[in-house]
Amino acid sequence: MSRQPSLQIDGNRLVRDLETLAAIGADAQGGVTRIAYSQEDREGREWVRAEFAALDLEVATDSAGNDSWVYPGAERGLAPIALGSHTDTVPNGGRYDGALGVLSALAAVRVLYLENRRLRHPVEVINFAAEEATMSGATFGSRAMAGTLAPDVVQHRAWDSRTVADHLRDAGLDPDRVTEARRTDGPAAFLELHIEQGRRLETQRKPIGVVEGIAGIRRYEVTVNGYANHAGTTLMQDRQDALVMAAPYVLQVKAVAEQHGIVGTVGKMDILPGSPNVIPGQVIINLEIRGLDEDVLDRAERQLEEEAGKLQAAFVQTSNKPPVDSDPLLVQALVAACEDNGYAYARMASGAGHDAMCMADLAPQAMLFVPSRNGVSHSPDEYTPPEDCVAGAQVLGTALLYLDGMLDSGR
Ligand SMILES: [Zn+2]
Incomplete structure (x- = not known):
């Protein structure tokens, strides 16, 4: 790979920007609350727009509320290389x-702006709308962009039981036009x-994680049937307690996940009829498994189904989001950028979904991670040391330069 000219991120400015944005929607518990389309979210986005305006870049906002800016490139006819994430x-x-x-x-x-530099490709920055699972599922904005929203999604309940349509209207958006956010031309990457x-x-x-793929998620409903009866008068040996039958299955989920090197979780169980004086007659177990490799997920699924069969339990798959691989060329650019800057990196999978997963429908994509202290997120305790934030930005910027040279090179 040919060496590219370097790009030096202003680390102090980045850290200051993070602090400034964190003050918008700062809540009494020491966290940040900028729920999608709320007043605070809009204020945060407005501040980001002003920062881009200072670089002479005008925002384009689509009908789902995704903001984007395009810094022009030098070569005509090239699709932009896009970078982005979310501020909700x-x-x-x-x-x-x-x-x-x-x-x-x-x-x-x-x-690029301050050095008056143009890359070959335009550079697009996207601030996605509603990435968090507050609007009937996560990644609302990027799904709108990819055209993968359910047709009736605006009628669904959002986090506060108002409809998604109500929230869109709060932000001055027209719920009937959300599907117009769909793009047909994706970025180059x-x-x-x-x-x-x-x-x-x-x-x-290690300060950097190069994400090789985003885990697939499969969810199941397992229904274990026993016999509901009086909890006071039914002798222990006469019981068919559905919860007692289901309990070892929960441990099986853990064992199967560990055996296959994936993650598996029983996150919800309904115990019916659900009364302290009635022996459980039925237990509905909701579980999910996540992993990068479909074959491994298949094997784990078969085993979980087999175990359910031993309990005469019904085993039904309720959803299946396939894993998304990162684009190999983009991974190569990220690795080169880490090496260029002298940062140690780990190749890894993402266990969580992100906007990049939805963008995979539109463009080659990849992600990079920086460390989270104690693995904590979605909490006021979420913390990444400033030097790691800067390292991540530095790798992102350098990878952008690499990609600019690698893509559409006609070689
Ligand atoms: Zn996120």
Whole structure:
């Protein structure tokens, strides 16, 4: 790979920008609350727009509320290389989730602007709307952009039981026009810097994670049937207690996940009829498994189904989001950028979904992670050391330069 000219992110400015944005929607519990389309979210986005306006870049806002800016390139006819993430948060969330990706992209474009440099490709920055799962599922804005929203989604309930349509109207958007956010032309590539929200990087003492793929998620409903009866008069040996039958299955989920090197979780159980004086007659277990490899997920699924069969329990798959691989060329650019800057990196999978996963429908994509202290996220305790934030931005900016040379090179 040929060496590219370098790009030096202004680290102090990035750290200051993170602090400034964190003050918008700062809540009494020490966290940040900028729920999608709320007053605070709009204020945060407005501040980001002003920062881009200072670089002579005008915002384009689509009908789902995604903001984007395009810094022009030197070569005609090339699609932009896009960078981005989100500035909305969960209620009482942290300062880095999403914000780091948007502000690092801003930092990269700011360098180009201040040095009066043009890359071959235009550089697009996207501040996605409603990434957090507050609007009937996560990644609302990027799904709108990719055209993968359910047709009736605006009628769904948002986090506060108002409809998604109500929230869109709060932000001055027309719910009937959300589908117009769909893009047909994707960027040449999409890169997202995000906090890891896990502990791997911290444990390995590495500042950068190069994401090779985003885990697939399969969810199941397992219904275990027993026999509901009086909890006082039915002798222990006469019982068919559905919860007692279901309990070992929960441990099986853990064992199967560990055996296959994936993650598996029973996150919800309904115990019916659900009364202290009635032996449980039915238990509905909601579980999910996540992993990068479809074959491994298949094997784990078969085993879980087999175990359910031993209990004569019904085993039904309720959803299946396939894993998304990062684009190999983009991964190569990220690795080269880490090596260029002398940062240790780990190749890893993302266990959580992100806007990049939705952008995979439109463009080659990849992500990079920086460490999360104690693996904590969606919490006021979310923290990434300043030097790691700057390292992430530096790798993002350098990878942008590499990609600018690699893509559409006609060679
Ligand atoms: Zn996020």
